[in-house]
Amino acid sequence: MNNMPLARPAMLPDQRADFATAQHADGIRSIITEALSLFARRWRIIGGILIGSLILGLVVTLLLTPQYRASATLEIQRENAGLVNVRENDPRLSMVDQEFYETQYGLLLSRSLSERIVADLKLQDNAQFFDLFGFSNDWFEGGRLLPRASTREERLREATEILMDHMSLDHGRLSRLVEIRFISPDAQLSKRVVDSWAKNFASSTLERKFDATADARKFLDNRLAQLRARIDESERKLVDYASRESIINLPAQAGDPGDTSERPFVADDLARLNRALGLATADRVKAESRLRTPGGQSAEALSNEAIGNMRQQRAALAAEYAKMMTQFEPDYPPARSLQNQIRQMDRAIGGEETRIKGALQEAYESSRTREAALQTRVNQLKSGLLDLRRRSIQYNIYQRDADTNRQLYEALLQRYKEIGVAGGIGVNNISVVDAAKVPDEPASPKLLLNLAIAFVLGLALGVGLAWALEQIDQGVADPSEIEADLRLPLLGTIPKTADGATIDALEDRKSEVSEAYVTVQTSLAFSTDHGVPRTIAVTSTRPSEGKSTTAFALAVTLARTNRRVLLIDADMRSPSVHHTLGIENGPGLSNYLAGNSENLPELIHSSGPDGLMIMTAGQLPPSAPELLAGTRLEQLIEGLLTKFGNLVFGAPPVMGLADAPLLASSVEGVVYVIEAHSTQKSMATVALRRLGAANAHISGAVLTKFDPKRAHYGYGYGYGYGYDYGNSKQAG
Numbered sequence: 001m002n003n004m005p006l007a008r009p010a011m012l013p014d015q016r017a018d019f020a021t022a023q024h025a026d027g028i029r030s031i032i033t034e035a036l037s038l039f040a041r042r043w044r045i046i047g048g049i050l051i052g053s054l055i056l057g058l059v060v061t062l063l064l065t066p067q068y069r070a071s072a073t074l075e076i077q078r079e080n081a082g083l084v085n086v087r088e089n090d091p092r093l094s095m096v097d098q099e100f101y102e103t104q105y106g107l108l109l110s111r112s113l114s115e116r117i118v119a120d121l122k123l124q125d126n127a128q129f130f131d132l133f134g135f136s137n138d139w140f141e142g143g144r145l146l147p148r149a150s151t152r153e154e155r156l157r158e159a160t161e162i163l164m165d166h167m168s169l170d171h172g173r174l175s176r177l178v179e180i181r182f183i184s185p186d187a188q189l190s191k192r193v194v195d196s197w198a199k200n201f202a203s204s205t206l207e208r209k210f211d212a213t214a215d216a217r218k219f220l221d222n223r224l225a226q227l228r229a230r231i232d233e234s235e236r237k238l239v240d241y242a243s244r245e246s247i248i249n250l251p252a253q254a255g256d257p258g259d260t261s262e263r264p265f266v267a268d269d270l271a272r273l274n275r276a277l278g279l280a281t282a283d284r285v286k287a288e289s290r291l292r293t294p295g296g297q298s299a300e301a302l303s304n305e306a307i308g309n310m311r312q313q314r315a316a317l318a319a320e321y322a323k324m325m326t327q328f329e330p331d332y333p334p335a336r337s338l339q340n341q342i343r344q345m346d347r348a349i350g351g352e353e354t355r356i357k358g359a360l361q362e363a364y365e366s367s368r369t370r371e372a373a374l375q376t377r378v379n380q381l382k383s384g385l386l387d388l389r390r391r392s393i394q395y396n397i398y399q400r401d402a403d404t405n406r407q408l409y410e411a412l413l414q415r416y417k418e419i420g421v422a423g424g425i426g427v428n429n430i431s432v433v434d435a436a437k438v439p440d441e442p443a444s445p446k447l448l449l450n451l452a453i454a455f456v457l458g459l460a461l462g463v464g465l466a467w468a469l470e471q472i473d474q475g476v477a478d479p480s481e482i483e484a485d486l487r488l489p490l491l492g493t494i495p496k497t498a499d500g501a502t503i504d505a506l507e508d509r510k511s512e513v514s515e516a517y518v519t520v521q522t523s524l525a526f527s528t529d530h531g532v533p534r535t536i537a538v539t540s541t542r543p544s545e546g547k548s549t550t551a552f553a554l555a556v557t558l559a560r561t562n563r564r565v566l567l568i569d570a571d572m573r574s575p576s577v578h579h580t581l582g583i584e585n586g587p588g589l590s591n592y593l594a595g596n597s598e599n600l601p602e603l604i605h606s607s608g609p610d611g612l613m614i615m616t617a618g619q620l621p622p623s624a625p626e627l628l629a630g631t632r633l634e635q636l637i638e639g640l641l642t643k644f645g646n647l648v649f650g651a652p653p654v655m656g657l658a659d660a661p662l663l664a665s666s667v668e669g670v671v672y673v674i675e676a677h678s679t680q681k682s683m684a685t686v687a688l689r690r691l692g693a694a695n696a697h698i699s700g701a702v703l704t705k706f707d708p709k710r711a712h713y714g715y716g717y718g719y720g721y722g723y724d725y726g727n728s729k730q731a732g
Helices: 013-041 043-063 097-108 111-121 127-132 152-165 187-244 265-292 299-303 305-325 333-423 447-472 480-485 501-507 512-525 547-559 577-581 589-593 624-629 632-641 659-664 681-693 715-719 725-731
Strands: 068-076 167-171 177-184 430-434 490-495 535-540 565-569 613-615 646-650 669-675 698-706
Touching: 043 447, 068 187, 097 167, 097 177, 097 187, 111 152, 111 187, 127 152, 152 167, 177 187, 187 333, 187 430, 265 333, 305 333, 490 512, 501 512, 501 547, 512 547, 512 669, 512 698, 535 547, 535 659, 547 565, 547 577, 547 646, 547 669, 547 698, 565 577, 577 613, 589 624, 589 632, 624 632, 624 659, 632 646, 659 681, 669 681, 681 698
Parallel strands: 490 698, 535 646, 535 669, 565 613, 565 646, 669 698
Antiparallel strands: 068 177, 068 430, 167 177
């Protein structure tokens, strides 16, 4: 058969989420539990510090001087939307607004503004002002300023420091409103300071603007004077060079107001003659075209009225002649007469055309001559213009220099006029929205606020001190710490009772103490394979931890189970069992170990409750460790085990003594008693190491004198539900 362990199934995502949520909730509950436990254990310290803090806060509040706060609300515009829109003063929304307002806030709290307020209110010479703020000096006597006791600068500096320490402002991030505040012991003084603050801030803003424009005007004055001198010099150079080089320019045409340049006179002539040359060339081409046209087809001939009339007459004669030829011969006299008339008409037409041809020739020659003359003049002007351009290079340099200086001068002059107008406008971008009023009631101290602060501080201090004490305190405050820190099984927890009440509580089997020791007995029954160890030593780290009571209670509990139990007081240095039972400390353990008595029945007393048998410590020996280290102890145990079912030794404490380790090495089990809230863990650890070095078998620990109210929160539930010991005792 396969003995391999089964693999754990993987958790689903929902299961992992639920598991993480449960762990988180457990962590929160653990923190809450620890906090409640700390309060439950250290409530006296926390409460005392809290009450003391509240009392101190009340006393301090009553002793503090009342302070009165006056305030006013100002509106700070981004920039002045004045009558003249100078570019730097144009209001605009931009990303630098926040920078502008932060600058204004800094100016509101500046030293220079505070000095203006002090000087405005004459606070530097006011003895009452210094007395109000507790400033001790020897500058005044009887409210009057002592001569030569101080300088004005010293008083002004100290008054400014006092003022700045009590000034504050509040502003919204996206708001132009600023609230200025001043607090002092005098309500009237607070109002006066706030009023002066607002007034001086507004006036200082105007002064800065005026000073800035004044500096600009002074600078522009100097610059304008320099530019005027440069304009005069550049224009003088321009005129001298033009006169020397015979450069004549005409101003720009009146029809182009945007053009301020000059035109050379030669260029105008060249342009005019070039246009005339073009017209002359056109005329010459036109005349040449008419001249080359045949005489009878020219436009002049065709449009000549005389030639037209003659052509009409010739055409009529030719028609008549052609008609006559249909009937007669050419020699017919009337026909010859018509021929002569036709020839005369042709000669007349040819003469008229020749005359027109001559006129066209003359027109052509005239236009050609005019064209040649214009061409010659144009060529001359071109040469002159090119020469002028060569000579105008330096002229243009002078001209540009003069134009640049003139433009700069005009721009600066315009700017000078704008700044002069803007600087004279008395409109401020600072305005008072809500003026200051005399405070009706003090702003501080505030009783409820101070008490709340005192409560918080006291609570924090109390919790902190309680936590520090918890860290310093090494006592076992919780039963779980025994297993966690001391590595011991917890046999049981014994509740705390009044002095001497534990023994009385054992008499009632229904009491919490009795049930707690029954739990210890039950736990011991599981410590060995045969039940409760037959020989048990009960010890502790130091005295007075309840080990003797635990030994007695454990013996009584075992006796109630119908066992023969012997309680042996093994603390021979400081025996206590006989005091508990009210018997005499007669011959006992020390007598037997020393060999002075061999009769065991004589050493055993039957005066214990519930049939419990007792062996007292006996006489005080010179050296208890020597007695316990001998063989008599083993003989005693062997002899007693033949008669008793269980032997319970009330051993001495471990620290500082060798008795407990010697005894623990001889018994079957050791019950280690630890006093709750008292036994230091470090000491208990050392004691347990000593027992371990003696090869003692520690069955477990019993936590005695346990107060559930001082334990971790929630542990005391088991002790809150039980029998009513008082009622049951009365009923018994």
